[in-house]
Amino acid sequence: xLQTMMRKVLWASVVVAAAAxxxxxxxxxxxxxxxxxxxxxxxxxxxxxxETQRQKIYAIQDKYAKQxxxxxxxxxAITAQRDMEIETLLSAEQKEKVKKxxxxxxxxxxxxxxxxxxxxxTDKAK
Numbered sequence: 056x057l058q059t060m061m062r063k064v065l066w067a068s069v070v071v072a073a074a075a076x077x078x079x080x081x082x083x084x085x086x087x088x089x090x091x092x093x094x095x096x097x098x099x100x101x102x103x104x105x106e107t108q109r110q111k112i113y114a115i116q117d118k119y120a121k122q123x124x125x126x127x128x129x130x131x132a133i134t135a136q137r138d139m140e141i142e143t144l145l146s147a148e149q150k151e152k153v154k155k156x157x158x159x160x161x162x163x164x165x166x167x168x169x170x171x172x173x174x175x176x177t178d179k180a181k
């Protein structure tokens with residue numbers, strides 16, 4: 056039993072070390088010195104802006120990220136509340152039809168995604 060526990064601790068240590076290496080930190084948690092700010096540029100900016108502008112854009116995006124995230128959370132909560140109120144207007148039969156339509160739509164999306172992946176995999180194999 057002690058050996059099993061030791062193996063688990065060793066395995067967890069290996070996983071943590073690998074994760075730290077992937078995010079650019081060393082084993083004591085210091086960030087890599089060469090790390091640059093990252094983000095996503097607005098549409099059509101990638102070929103237009105300089106590296107300095109790119110870093111400034113990332114900083115501006117970072118400055119507003121929390122506020123936007125908080126507002127998005129509020130919007131999601133209000134949307135969910137609205138949808139719940141709307142759903143209370145439906146009969147049990149109507150709710151079942153809506154559920155069936157949602158399930159069918161999800162199945163179609165899943166199938167389309169699988170077909171697209173299969174096509175991409177086939178193209179890569181060529």
